Amino acid sequence: xxxxxxxxxxxxxxxxxxxxxxxxxxxxxxxxxxxxxxxxxxxxxxxxxxxxxxxxxxxxxxxxxxxxxxxxxxxxxxxxxxxxxxxxxxxxxxxxxxxxxxxxxxxxxxxxxxxxxxxxxxxxxxxxxxxxxxxxxxxxxxxxxxxxxxxxxxxxxxxxxxxxxxxxxxxxxxxxxxxxxxxxxxxxxxxxxxxxxxxxxxxxxxxxxxxxxxxxxxxxxxxxxxxxxxxxxxxxxxxxxxxxxxxxxxxxxxxxxxxxxxxxxxxxxxxxxxxxxxxxxxxxxxxxxxxxxxxxxxxxxxxxxxxxxxxxxxxxxxxxxxxxxxxxxxxxxxxxxxxxxxxxxxxxxxxxxxxxxxxxxxxxxxxxxxxxxxxx
Numbered sequence: 200x201x202x203x204x205x206x207x208x209x210x211x212x213x214x215x216x217x218x219x220x221x222x223x224x225x226x227x228x229x230x231x232x233x234x235x236x237x238x239x240x241x242x243x244x245x246x247x248x249x250x251x252x253x254x255x256x257x258x259x260x261x262x263x264x265x266x267x268x269x270x271x272x273x274x275x276x277x278x279x280x281x282x283x284x285x286x287x288x289x290x291x292x293x294x295x296x297x298x299x300x301x302x303x304x305x306x307x308x309x310x311x312x313x314x315x316x317x318x319x320x321x322x323x324x325x326x327x328x329x330x331x332x333x334x335x336x337x338x339x340x341x342x343x344x345x346x347x348x349x350x351x352x353x354x355x356x357x358x359x360x361x362x363x364x365x366x367x368x369x370x371x372x373x374x375x376x377x378x379x380x381x382x383x384x385x386x387x388x389x390x391x392x393x394x395x396x397x398x399x400x401x402x403x404x405x406x407x408x409x410x411x412x413x414x415x416x417x418x419x420x421x422x423x424x425x426x427x428x429x430x431x432x433x434x435x436x437x438x439x440x441x442x443x444x445x446x447x448x449x450x451x452x453x454x455x456x457x458x459x460x461x462x463x464x465x466x467x468x469x470x471x472x473x474x475x476x477x478x479x480x481x482x483x484x485x486x487x488x489x490x491x492x493x494x495x496x497x498x499x500x501x502x503x504x505x506x507x508x509x510x511x512x513x514x515x516x517x518x519x520x521x522x523x524x525x526x527x528x529x530x531x532x533x534x535x536x537x538x539x540x541x542x543x544x545x546x547x548x549x550x551x552x553x554x555x556x557x558x559x560x561x562x563x564x565x566x567x568x569x570x571x572x573x574x575x
Contacts, residue, residue: 239522244369269375417447
C-alpha cells in the first residue's frame with residue numbers, strides 16, 4: 200500500500216526540518232566553542248560599544264564617515280582607559296610590595312603584640328585568639344603570598360596586553376558596523392521586531408547600569424577610601440583602595456570589609472583620633488555615596504532585587520571570570536525578558552475570543568461576514 204503523495208512530501212519536509220535544526224544547533228555550538236577563548240574581550244568590547252555609542256553618533260554626524268568616526272572613538276576611549284589603568288597597575292605592584300614588607304616588619308619586631316597588649320581590655324581576647332590561631336604564622340604566610348602574587352601578575356601581563364588590544368580591535372568594528380550587526384540579529388531571531396527592540400533596550404540598560412551603577416560607584420568608593428588611607432598615613436593606600444573597590448562591586452559585601460578592620464587597627468595602636476576619623480568617613484561618606492550616586496547615574500534603568508543581582512554578579516564572576524561582571528547581569532536580563540514574553544505568546548487573541556464560534560470559523564475560511572449576521 201503506497202502512501203499518498205501529500206504524506207510523503209510532509210514526511211520529507213519534516214526530515215529536512217530536523218536535519219536543518221540539527222545542523223544549525225551543531226554550528227551554533229561549534230561557533231560558541233570557537234569564540235569561547237575570546238569571550239572576555241568580546242564582552243568588554245560590546246560593553247564599551249554600548250556605553251560610547253553616543254560619542255560615535257556625535258562624530259558620525261560631523262565627519263560623515265563611520266569608519267573614521269569609529270577610529271577616533273577607539274583612540275579617545277583608549278586614552279581614557281589606558282592611561283589611568285597603566286598608572287594604577289604600576290602603583291599597585293609597588294604598593295603590594297610595600298604592604299608585604301610592612302606586615303613582615305611589624306611581625307618581626309613584635310610591634311603588633313605590644314600594641315594589642317597595651318589595650319588591657321583586649322588581653323583576654325588576645326590570649327584566646329593565640330590559643331586557637333597561630334596569628335603570627337598566618338600573617339607571615341599572607342605577607343609571603345603577596346610578593347609572589349605580584350610577580351605572577353607581572354608574568355601574566357603579556358597575555359592581558361594582548362587581550363586588551365583585542366578589545367579595542369573588536370570595538371572598532373562594533374562601533375562602525377553596529378547597525379548591520381543589530382539588523383542581522385533581528386532577521387535571524389524568532390522574535391518580532393518590537394520584541395527585539397525591547398530586548399536590545401533592556402540589555403543596553405543593564406550594561407549601562409552595571410558600568411555606571413556598579414563599577415563606577417565602586418571605583419569612587421575605593422577612591423574615597425584610598426584617599427583617606429593616604430591622608431591618615433596607612434601604608435599602601437592604593438592597594439587597599441583597589442581592594443575596597445573590588446569588594447564594593449559585590450552587592451552584599453562592600454568597602455566596610457576593609458575600613459572597619461583598619462579603624463580597629465588604628466584604635467588598637469592608640470591612634471583614637473585617626474580611628475574615629477576613618478570610621479566617620481566610612482559611615483558618612485563611603486557608606487552613603489552609593490545611595491547618592493546610583494539614582495543619579497542609573498535612575499530606573501535596572502530594577503533587580505538584591506538576591507538576583509547578587510547571583511548575577513557573583514555567579515557571573517565564578518562562571519566567566521572578570522567578564523562575568525557584564526555577562527552575569529546581561530544573561531539574567533535576557534532570561535527575564537524572554538520569560539516576560541511567554542505569557543503574551545501563549546495568551547489567546549482577545550478579538551478571536553470575543554467573537555462567536557460561527558463568526559470565527561467563517562472568517563478563518565476566508566469569507567466576509569454576511570450583512571444579515573449579527574456579531575453580538
